[in-house]
Amino acid sequence: MARGPTPSPVVIGLSAVVVAVRDGEAMVLTVRSRGDGEPASEPAGLPFGPFDPDGHRTFELALRAFVTAQTRFDLGYVEQLYTFGDRGRDAPLADMGAGADSAPGARPSRVISVGYLALTPQAVETAAPDTAWAPWTRFFPWEDWRQGRPAAALLIEDALRQWADRAPPAQRELRLARARLAFALDGAPWNEERVLERYELLYGAGLAPEAARDRGEATGERSDALRAALGAPMISDHRRILATALSRLRGKIKYRPVVFELMPEAFTLLALQRAVEAIAGASLHKQNFRRALERGGLVEGLGRIDADTGGRPAELFRFRREILSARPVSGLSLPLLRD
Amino acid sequence: MARGPTPSPVVIGLSAVVVAVRDGEAMVLTVRSRGDGEPASEPAGLPFGPFDPDGHRTFELALRAFVTAQTRFDLGYVEQLYTFGDRGRDAPLADMGAGADSAPGARPSRVISVGYLALTPQAVETAAPDTAWAPWTRFFPWEDWRQGRPAAALLIEDALRQWADRAPPAQRELRLARARLAFALDGAPWNEERVLERYELLYGAGLAPEAARDRGEATGERSDALRAALGAPMISDHRRILATALSRLRGKIKYRPVVFELMPEAFTLLALQRAVEAIAGASLHKQNFRRALERGGLVEGLGRIDADTGGRPAELFRFRREILSARPVSGLSLPLLRD
């Protein structure tokens, strides 16, 4: 293994997608980027920090430590998502931490970022400055199908068709096929799990503002409506990490009982359903949802509650955590409701 | 961000689990560790190498390059598995690559390893020295349930019960519950996907030889039969990576048509079934397997073949790769056969 010129330093960054559900809306913990006197429209980022090879025994411990430090918030359920190492996707952290005080003109350190998903039962307002919960529909407006196909999806459909038309004939069909599958064009079924695929398509098509940014160009002309439909960009590749998290969570909810990590100790069945709907971005069939719950034996009734919205008071339930160690247990089925 | 003493260097290692199926057996590409004149019983490892932050634009390109260099073998399908960063699980690469020529007594570099899964259609014998295909039952004898519950699983069951009995009473039930779920004790159902969970349990129980090794101790007394049942250890944490790969593959085969990445262009339905069985470690019901295939429209008949084993010649089929871009497509159902 010949030694060439000294290799560039490698920095490992950890990013966390912290998810909570607050009155029927799925929220993500965001950090304003170096929030000084900059305009409020500066893109947000995920909580992140450098991994210290000396101080931290495992990634997960490191993650918990710095998220608590940065946001004064304790994490519960945590799982690793993916490790991103592409050069050229606006390496996160490149201008902070290990690289912050390097001489100008020095070779930038290569940054590898390990993304994590964390779930917490309540979106407690943190006292930490520059930290805020944001609904993730802000970053992915096209992912919310709870009221039927969202306007954002329609605008994106048009933009993607134009993108396909701009291609040389040989590529046109390929582009269309990708768009059709990802965004349910021409009657194709919508698959809520393909969040990452959709975001990557938008990035590849140059529609996500991050694409132009990473190339050092200005974003092309576009209408206000389309801009809104494309969602708020994030610093670095954080929106990609967020998309990965949503994909993973939407998939996992079906085969592991992870929703309960987002619920308080006692909850009504409708609250549970609303949480699942917020994550899945789709409306569910009430009766069938409850029947599936029963079959699984996942929950157990308690007493009652009143202060609900309108209507008859609902019974409170709790997650039967015991069964996790008693038998293999799958997640919730998603009996979709078509409007 | 105060600068303490200079931080330890971080080295990123890439490991590949390269899988192929050869006459009904699932094989993994292994590398003999620094194979000099050492005894043949030296543990094997996975193909691995350091990631060069200057030369490589993405992990995947780096992986393909060094696997080809090391094994003279071209990868097809590739996906990232997981990034391992725990200190104390015998950091891979610590004594090679970037760390090889460091002064004795110098602080060892912290090694992070990114595991990848790769699938190839044929287990071509590579000309590369110290590289060999090994059936993965060698490393996980308890995972092969094609002929019913394997003897290895029974021996491990006993060992795990003893491990639970050795615990203080408070922990006894917890240990038993974990063992029950993972290894299907007391009538619990076997879940073929939990390969990693099972390996980690064996590691945690001190049964996997790697556990004692990582603590710098000698492996405890055990019978030859039990030793065989526990499978061949691997260097570093490679067996953990291998377990991760098998878990992932066994899961993925059901919801993505990945088996076909392991098949030649034309194959018989029985060959396909045998491949799935080798991966899943379970026998399948022939008729129901074929019916499910038909329903999915995944394959298309061609002509015929003869040179088969005994019996009537079977028709050859091919995977209809076109459908991948035409519609969302799920994997194969596993109609398990109970003996």
Next chain:
DNA sequence: TCAAAAGTGTTATCCTTACACCCATGT
């Protein structure tokens, strides 16, 4: 002729989906 595999048919059962309806409470 027999072993070994290829193929075909059919049935019971369960899960999913869908539709329709009644109950309890606050305004």
Next chain:
DNA sequence: ACATGGGTGTAAGGATAACACTTTTGA
């Protein structure tokens, strides 16, 4: 009374699991 949500029943269709049987070849 009526809006809002809680809660129950039931029937149709499709997928799965399980059974038994015929066909075609090579040795």
